[in-house]
Amino acid sequence: MTPRTTTTAGVGTPGHPAGAALLTVRELRVSYPGEGRRSRRTEVLRGVDLDIRAGETLGLVGESGSGKTTLGRAVLGLVPIASGTVTFDGERIDKAATARRRALSRDLQVIFQDPYTSLNPSLTIGDTLAEPLIGQGADTQEARGRVGGLLDRVHLPADAARRLPREFSGGQRQRVAIARALALRPRLVVCDEPVSALDLTTQRTVLDLLLEIQEQTGVAYLFVSHDLSVVRCMSHRVAVIHQGEIVESGDTGQITGSPQHPYTRTLLLSSPVADVAEQRRRREQRAAARAASAD
Incomplete structure:
Protein backbone atom coordinates (compact mmCIF):
# COMPACT_ATOMS: atom_id res chain seq x y z
CA MET A 1 0.00 0.00 0.00
CA LEU A 108 -13.96 10.88 22.04
CA GLN A 109 -15.22 7.66 20.48
CA VAL A 110 -13.87 4.19 19.67
CA ILE A 111 -14.19 1.53 16.97
CA PHE A 112 -13.36 -1.90 18.40
CA GLN A 113 -11.65 -4.75 16.61
CA ASP A 114 -14.36 -7.40 16.40
CA PRO A 115 -17.56 -6.40 14.57
CA TYR A 116 -19.20 -9.64 15.73
CA THR A 117 -19.00 -8.86 19.46
CA SER A 118 -19.04 -5.04 19.48
CA LEU A 119 -22.75 -4.86 18.55
CA ASN A 120 -25.61 -5.92 20.81
CA PRO A 121 -27.21 -8.89 18.98
CA SER A 122 -30.67 -8.18 20.45
CA LEU A 123 -30.87 -4.56 19.25
CA THR A 124 -31.81 -3.51 15.75
CA ILE A 125 -29.24 -1.40 13.91
CA GLY A 126 -31.54 1.60 14.30
CA ASP A 127 -31.67 1.14 18.08
CA THR A 128 -27.89 0.67 18.21
CA LEU A 129 -27.29 3.96 16.40
CA ALA A 130 -29.96 5.87 18.33
CA GLU A 131 -28.70 4.71 21.74
CA PRO A 132 -25.67 7.07 22.08
CA LEU A 133 -27.76 10.01 20.88
CA ILE A 134 -30.48 9.35 23.45
CA GLY A 135 -27.79 8.86 26.10
CA GLN A 136 -26.54 12.39 25.37
CA GLY A 137 -29.98 13.96 25.76
CA ALA A 138 -31.61 13.74 22.32
CA ASP A 139 -35.28 12.75 22.34
CA THR A 140 -36.25 9.48 20.67
CA GLN A 141 -37.77 11.10 17.59
CA GLU A 142 -34.70 13.27 16.97
CA ALA A 143 -32.34 10.32 17.47
CA ARG A 144 -34.22 8.09 15.06
CA GLY A 145 -34.35 10.91 12.54
CA ARG A 146 -30.55 11.00 12.47
CA VAL A 147 -30.14 7.24 12.00
CA GLY A 148 -30.84 7.43 8.26
CA GLY A 149 -28.09 10.01 7.78
CA LEU A 150 -25.60 7.85 9.69
CA LEU A 151 -26.42 4.80 7.59
CA ASP A 152 -26.06 6.85 4.42
CA ARG A 153 -22.65 8.12 5.57
CA VAL A 154 -21.33 4.56 5.85
CA HIS A 155 -23.05 3.48 2.61
CA LEU A 156 -25.69 1.19 4.10
CA PRO A 157 -29.34 1.20 2.96
CA ALA A 158 -32.00 2.92 5.07
CA ASP A 159 -33.84 -0.38 5.69
CA ALA A 160 -30.78 -1.61 7.61
CA ALA A 161 -32.20 0.24 10.61
CA ARG A 162 -34.92 -2.40 11.00
CA ARG A 163 -32.56 -5.38 10.87
CA LEU A 164 -30.45 -7.20 13.47
CA PRO A 165 -26.62 -7.52 13.40
CA ARG A 166 -26.78 -11.23 12.52
CA GLU A 167 -28.26 -10.31 9.14
CA PHE A 168 -25.06 -8.52 8.08
CA SER A 169 -21.58 -9.57 6.99
CA GLY A 170 -18.49 -8.72 9.03
CA GLY A 171 -17.68 -5.74 6.84
CA GLN A 172 -21.23 -4.41 7.10
CA ARG A 173 -21.21 -4.81 10.88
CA GLN A 174 -17.99 -2.82 11.05
CA ARG A 175 -19.70 -0.10 9.00
CA VAL A 176 -22.44 -0.05 11.65
CA ALA A 177 -19.77 0.24 14.36
CA ILE A 178 -18.24 3.17 12.47
CA ALA A 179 -21.66 4.82 12.17
CA ARG A 180 -22.19 4.41 15.91
CA ALA A 181 -18.82 6.02 16.62
CA LEU A 182 -19.76 8.95 14.37
CA ALA A 183 -23.23 9.44 15.86
CA PRO A 259 13.04 3.00 9.47
CA GLN A 260 15.90 3.54 11.89
CA HIS A 261 14.99 1.24 14.76
CA PRO A 262 15.59 -2.54 14.38
CA TYR A 263 12.11 -3.31 15.71
CA THR A 264 10.47 -1.10 13.06
CA ARG A 265 12.50 -2.83 10.36
CA THR A 266 11.27 -6.19 11.67
CA LEU A 267 7.65 -4.99 11.52
CA LEU A 268 8.17 -3.82 7.95
CA LEU A 269 9.49 -7.25 6.97
CA SER A 270 6.43 -8.82 8.61
CA SER A 271 4.01 -7.06 6.25
CA PRO A 272 2.55 -9.55 3.73
CA VAL A 273 3.26 -9.18 0.01
CA ALA A 274 1.71 -10.95 -2.97
CA ASP A 275 5.01 -12.23 -4.43
CA VAL A 276 5.85 -15.66 -2.94
CA ALA A 277 9.62 -15.32 -3.50
CA GLU A 278 9.64 -11.86 -1.94
CA GLN A 279 7.61 -13.11 1.01
CA ARG A 280 10.16 -15.93 1.54
CA ARG A 281 13.03 -13.45 1.38
CA ARG A 282 11.29 -11.26 3.96
CA ARG A 283 10.80 -14.21 6.31
CA GLU A 284 14.51 -14.99 6.10
CA GLN A 285 15.44 -11.37 6.74
CA ARG A 286 13.01 -11.18 9.66
CA ALA A 287 14.46 -14.31 11.23
CA ALA A 288 17.98 -12.91 10.83
CA ALA A 289 16.93 -9.59 12.36
CA ARG A 290 15.32 -11.30 15.36
CA ALA A 291 18.42 -13.44 15.88
CA ALA A 292 20.66 -10.35 15.72
CA SER A 293 18.50 -8.44 18.25
CA ALA A 294 18.59 -11.41 20.63
CA ASP A 295 22.43 -11.53 20.68
Whole structure:
Protein backbone atom coordinates (compact mmCIF):
# COMPACT_ATOMS: atom_id res chain seq x y z
CA MET A 1 0.00 0.00 0.00
CA THR A 2 1.22 3.48 -0.86
CA PRO A 3 2.29 5.66 2.11
CA ARG A 4 -0.16 8.43 2.91
CA THR A 5 1.56 11.68 2.02
CA THR A 6 -1.21 14.21 2.63
CA THR A 7 -0.26 16.48 5.49
CA THR A 8 -2.57 18.13 7.98
CA ALA A 9 -0.11 20.97 8.59
CA GLY A 10 -1.91 24.28 8.23
CA VAL A 11 -5.35 22.62 8.31
CA GLY A 12 -7.48 23.07 11.40
CA THR A 13 -11.07 22.41 12.33
CA PRO A 14 -13.66 24.87 13.67
CA GLY A 15 -12.68 25.95 17.16
CA HIS A 16 -9.24 24.36 16.94
CA PRO A 17 -6.23 26.15 15.46
CA ALA A 18 -4.20 24.60 12.67
CA GLY A 19 -1.16 22.73 13.93
CA ALA A 20 -2.27 22.70 17.58
CA ALA A 21 -2.39 19.37 19.40
CA LEU A 22 -5.90 18.03 19.98
CA LEU A 23 -4.62 15.14 22.12
CA THR A 24 -1.41 15.20 24.15
CA VAL A 25 -0.07 12.26 26.14
CA ARG A 26 2.94 12.78 28.41
CA GLU A 27 4.96 10.26 30.43
CA LEU A 28 2.02 7.87 30.51
CA ARG A 29 2.48 4.76 32.64
CA VAL A 30 0.02 1.91 33.09
CA SER A 31 0.64 -1.22 35.16
CA TYR A 32 -1.43 -4.29 35.96
CA PRO A 33 -1.29 -6.40 39.13
CA GLY A 34 0.41 -9.80 39.00
CA GLU A 35 -1.49 -13.08 39.35
CA GLY A 36 -0.44 -13.88 42.92
CA ARG A 37 -1.09 -11.78 46.03
CA ARG A 38 2.60 -10.95 46.39
CA SER A 39 3.37 -10.74 42.68
CA ARG A 40 4.92 -7.56 41.37
CA ARG A 41 2.88 -5.35 39.07
CA THR A 42 3.58 -5.59 35.35
CA GLU A 43 4.29 -2.26 33.69
CA VAL A 44 2.52 -2.21 30.31
CA LEU A 45 3.19 1.40 29.31
CA ARG A 46 6.50 3.01 30.28
CA GLY A 47 6.48 6.76 29.95
CA VAL A 48 4.71 7.14 26.60
CA ASP A 49 4.54 10.53 24.83
CA LEU A 50 2.44 11.32 21.75
CA ASP A 51 0.45 14.11 20.10
CA ILE A 52 -2.42 14.11 17.61
CA ARG A 53 -3.52 17.24 15.75
CA ALA A 54 -7.08 18.01 14.68
CA GLY A 55 -7.95 16.19 11.47
CA GLU A 56 -4.84 14.02 11.61
CA THR A 57 -4.32 10.26 11.76
CA LEU A 58 -1.57 8.98 14.01
CA GLY A 59 -0.85 5.31 13.35
CA LEU A 60 0.20 3.39 16.46
CA VAL A 61 1.81 0.13 15.40
CA GLY A 62 3.27 -2.78 17.34
CA GLU A 63 3.00 -6.51 17.85
CA SER A 64 0.56 -8.22 20.19
CA GLY A 65 1.50 -7.39 23.78
CA SER A 66 3.34 -4.19 22.86
CA GLY A 67 0.89 -1.99 24.80
CA LYS A 68 -0.82 -0.35 21.83
CA THR A 69 -4.38 -1.33 22.77
CA THR A 70 -3.74 -0.39 26.40
CA LEU A 71 -2.65 3.07 25.24
CA GLY A 72 -5.87 3.55 23.31
CA ARG A 73 -7.91 2.40 26.30
CA ALA A 74 -5.99 4.72 28.62
CA VAL A 75 -6.88 7.68 26.38
CA LEU A 76 -10.54 6.61 26.59
CA GLY A 77 -10.41 6.22 30.37
CA LEU A 78 -11.02 2.46 30.22
CA VAL A 79 -7.90 1.46 32.18
CA PRO A 80 -6.40 3.06 35.31
CA ILE A 81 -3.32 5.23 34.79
CA ALA A 82 -0.41 4.89 37.22
CA SER A 83 1.15 8.26 36.30
CA GLY A 84 1.46 10.76 33.49
CA THR A 85 -1.10 13.00 31.82
CA VAL A 86 -3.67 12.83 29.03
CA THR A 87 -4.82 16.22 27.75
CA PHE A 88 -7.66 16.70 25.26
CA ASP A 89 -8.16 20.13 23.72
CA GLY A 90 -6.29 21.76 26.59
CA GLU A 91 -8.15 19.89 29.35
CA ARG A 92 -6.55 17.20 31.49
CA ILE A 93 -8.81 14.15 31.29
CA ASP A 94 -6.69 11.39 32.87
CA LYS A 95 -8.42 11.94 36.23
CA ALA A 96 -11.83 12.95 34.88
CA ALA A 97 -14.82 11.88 36.99
CA THR A 98 -17.42 9.49 35.60
CA ALA A 99 -19.87 12.27 34.72
CA ARG A 100 -17.19 14.21 32.86
CA ARG A 101 -16.12 11.06 31.01
CA ARG A 102 -19.69 10.56 29.88
CA ALA A 103 -19.77 14.11 28.54
CA LEU A 104 -16.40 13.59 26.82
CA SER A 105 -17.89 10.76 24.77
CA ARG A 106 -19.29 13.44 22.48
CA ASP A 107 -15.73 14.20 21.40
CA LEU A 108 -13.96 10.88 22.04
CA GLN A 109 -15.22 7.66 20.48
CA VAL A 110 -13.87 4.19 19.67
CA ILE A 111 -14.19 1.53 16.97
CA PHE A 112 -13.36 -1.90 18.40
CA GLN A 113 -11.65 -4.75 16.61
CA ASP A 114 -14.36 -7.40 16.40
CA PRO A 115 -17.56 -6.40 14.57
CA TYR A 116 -19.20 -9.64 15.73
CA THR A 117 -19.00 -8.86 19.46
CA SER A 118 -19.04 -5.04 19.48
CA LEU A 119 -22.75 -4.86 18.55
CA ASN A 120 -25.61 -5.92 20.81
CA PRO A 121 -27.21 -8.89 18.98
CA SER A 122 -30.67 -8.18 20.45
CA LEU A 123 -30.87 -4.56 19.25
CA THR A 124 -31.81 -3.51 15.75
CA ILE A 125 -29.24 -1.40 13.91
CA GLY A 126 -31.54 1.60 14.30
CA ASP A 127 -31.67 1.14 18.08
CA THR A 128 -27.89 0.67 18.21
CA LEU A 129 -27.29 3.96 16.40
CA ALA A 130 -29.96 5.87 18.33
CA GLU A 131 -28.70 4.71 21.74
CA PRO A 132 -25.67 7.07 22.08
CA LEU A 133 -27.76 10.01 20.88
CA ILE A 134 -30.48 9.35 23.45
CA GLY A 135 -27.79 8.86 26.10
CA GLN A 136 -26.54 12.39 25.37
CA GLY A 137 -29.98 13.96 25.76
CA ALA A 138 -31.61 13.74 22.32
CA ASP A 139 -35.28 12.75 22.34
CA THR A 140 -36.25 9.48 20.67
CA GLN A 141 -37.77 11.10 17.59
CA GLU A 142 -34.70 13.27 16.97
CA ALA A 143 -32.34 10.32 17.47
CA ARG A 144 -34.22 8.09 15.06
CA GLY A 145 -34.35 10.91 12.54
CA ARG A 146 -30.55 11.00 12.47
CA VAL A 147 -30.14 7.24 12.00
CA GLY A 148 -30.84 7.43 8.26
CA GLY A 149 -28.09 10.01 7.78
CA LEU A 150 -25.60 7.85 9.69
CA LEU A 151 -26.42 4.80 7.59
CA ASP A 152 -26.06 6.85 4.42
CA ARG A 153 -22.65 8.12 5.57
CA VAL A 154 -21.33 4.56 5.85
CA HIS A 155 -23.05 3.48 2.61
CA LEU A 156 -25.69 1.19 4.10
CA PRO A 157 -29.34 1.20 2.96
CA ALA A 158 -32.00 2.92 5.07
CA ASP A 159 -33.84 -0.38 5.69
CA ALA A 160 -30.78 -1.61 7.61
CA ALA A 161 -32.20 0.24 10.61
CA ARG A 162 -34.92 -2.40 11.00
CA ARG A 163 -32.56 -5.38 10.87
CA LEU A 164 -30.45 -7.20 13.47
CA PRO A 165 -26.62 -7.52 13.40
CA ARG A 166 -26.78 -11.23 12.52
CA GLU A 167 -28.26 -10.31 9.14
CA PHE A 168 -25.06 -8.52 8.08
CA SER A 169 -21.58 -9.57 6.99
CA GLY A 170 -18.49 -8.72 9.03
CA GLY A 171 -17.68 -5.74 6.84
CA GLN A 172 -21.23 -4.41 7.10
CA ARG A 173 -21.21 -4.81 10.88
CA GLN A 174 -17.99 -2.82 11.05
CA ARG A 175 -19.70 -0.10 9.00
CA VAL A 176 -22.44 -0.05 11.65
CA ALA A 177 -19.77 0.24 14.36
CA ILE A 178 -18.24 3.17 12.47
CA ALA A 179 -21.66 4.82 12.17
CA ARG A 180 -22.19 4.41 15.91
CA ALA A 181 -18.82 6.02 16.62
CA LEU A 182 -19.76 8.95 14.37
CA ALA A 183 -23.23 9.44 15.86
CA LEU A 184 -22.12 12.14 18.31
CA ARG A 185 -19.88 13.90 15.75
CA PRO A 186 -16.65 13.22 17.69
CA ARG A 187 -13.38 15.04 17.13
CA LEU A 188 -11.18 12.01 17.83
CA VAL A 189 -11.86 8.31 17.24
CA VAL A 190 -9.64 5.55 18.60
CA CYS A 191 -9.61 2.84 15.92
CA ASP A 192 -8.49 -0.32 17.72
CA GLU A 193 -7.46 -2.83 15.03
CA PRO A 194 -10.68 -1.98 13.12
CA VAL A 195 -9.97 -4.22 10.09
CA SER A 196 -7.88 -7.09 11.46
CA ALA A 197 -10.92 -9.40 11.76
CA LEU A 198 -11.92 -8.81 8.12
CA ASP A 199 -10.80 -10.37 4.84
CA LEU A 200 -8.44 -8.34 2.64
CA THR A 201 -11.08 -7.09 0.19
CA THR A 202 -13.37 -5.95 3.00
CA GLN A 203 -10.41 -4.36 4.79
CA ARG A 204 -9.76 -2.12 1.80
CA THR A 205 -13.42 -1.07 1.66
CA VAL A 206 -13.53 -0.16 5.36
CA LEU A 207 -10.20 1.71 5.19
CA ASP A 208 -11.44 3.72 2.21
CA LEU A 209 -14.58 4.56 4.16
CA LEU A 210 -12.56 5.81 7.15
CA LEU A 211 -10.45 8.00 4.84
CA GLU A 212 -13.58 9.37 3.15
CA ILE A 213 -15.19 10.21 6.51
CA GLN A 214 -12.06 12.00 7.68
CA GLU A 215 -11.98 14.12 4.54
CA GLN A 216 -15.66 15.03 4.99
CA THR A 217 -15.69 15.69 8.74
CA GLY A 218 -12.14 16.54 9.80
CA VAL A 219 -12.21 13.88 12.54
CA ALA A 220 -8.84 12.79 13.95
CA TYR A 221 -7.90 9.12 14.34
CA LEU A 222 -5.62 7.24 16.69
CA PHE A 223 -5.26 4.21 14.42
CA VAL A 224 -4.02 1.17 16.35
CA SER A 225 -2.73 -1.79 14.35
CA HIS A 226 -0.14 -4.57 14.21
CA ASP A 227 0.08 -4.21 10.42
CA LEU A 228 2.53 -1.57 9.21
CA SER A 229 1.21 -1.81 5.65
CA VAL A 230 -2.29 -0.82 6.82
CA VAL A 231 -0.93 1.96 9.01
CA ARG A 232 1.10 3.23 6.05
CA CYS A 233 -1.96 3.90 3.88
CA MET A 234 -4.02 5.41 6.71
CA SER A 235 -1.65 7.61 8.69
CA HIS A 236 -0.09 11.03 8.37
CA ARG A 237 2.39 10.12 11.10
CA VAL A 238 3.40 6.82 12.72
CA ALA A 239 4.50 5.93 16.25
CA VAL A 240 6.05 2.48 16.78
CA ILE A 241 5.50 0.93 20.20
CA HIS A 242 7.56 -1.94 21.60
CA GLN A 243 7.34 -3.36 25.12
CA GLY A 244 5.40 -0.34 26.33
CA GLU A 245 7.71 2.32 24.88
CA ILE A 246 7.60 4.45 21.73
CA VAL A 247 10.82 3.44 19.98
CA GLU A 248 10.41 5.48 16.79
CA SER A 249 8.01 8.12 15.44
CA GLY A 250 7.77 10.48 12.51
CA ASP A 251 6.13 11.09 9.14
CA THR A 252 4.68 7.98 7.53
CA GLY A 253 7.01 8.07 4.53
CA GLN A 254 10.04 8.32 6.77
CA ILE A 255 9.06 5.53 9.17
CA THR A 256 7.87 3.08 6.51
CA GLY A 257 10.46 3.99 3.89
CA SER A 258 13.66 4.19 5.91
CA PRO A 259 13.04 3.00 9.47
CA GLN A 260 15.90 3.54 11.89
CA HIS A 261 14.99 1.24 14.76
CA PRO A 262 15.59 -2.54 14.38
CA TYR A 263 12.11 -3.31 15.71
CA THR A 264 10.47 -1.10 13.06
CA ARG A 265 12.50 -2.83 10.36
CA THR A 266 11.27 -6.19 11.67
CA LEU A 267 7.65 -4.99 11.52
CA LEU A 268 8.17 -3.82 7.95
CA LEU A 269 9.49 -7.25 6.97
CA SER A 270 6.43 -8.82 8.61
CA SER A 271 4.01 -7.06 6.25
CA PRO A 272 2.55 -9.55 3.73
CA VAL A 273 3.26 -9.18 0.01
CA ALA A 274 1.71 -10.95 -2.97
CA ASP A 275 5.01 -12.23 -4.43
CA VAL A 276 5.85 -15.66 -2.94
CA ALA A 277 9.62 -15.32 -3.50
CA GLU A 278 9.64 -11.86 -1.94
CA GLN A 279 7.61 -13.11 1.01
CA ARG A 280 10.16 -15.93 1.54
CA ARG A 281 13.03 -13.45 1.38
CA ARG A 282 11.29 -11.26 3.96
CA ARG A 283 10.80 -14.21 6.31
CA GLU A 284 14.51 -14.99 6.10
CA GLN A 285 15.44 -11.37 6.74
CA ARG A 286 13.01 -11.18 9.66
CA ALA A 287 14.46 -14.31 11.23
CA ALA A 288 17.98 -12.91 10.83
CA ALA A 289 16.93 -9.59 12.36
CA ARG A 290 15.32 -11.30 15.36
CA ALA A 291 18.42 -13.44 15.88
CA ALA A 292 20.66 -10.35 15.72
CA SER A 293 18.50 -8.44 18.25
CA ALA A 294 18.59 -11.41 20.63
CA ASP A 295 22.43 -11.53 20.68
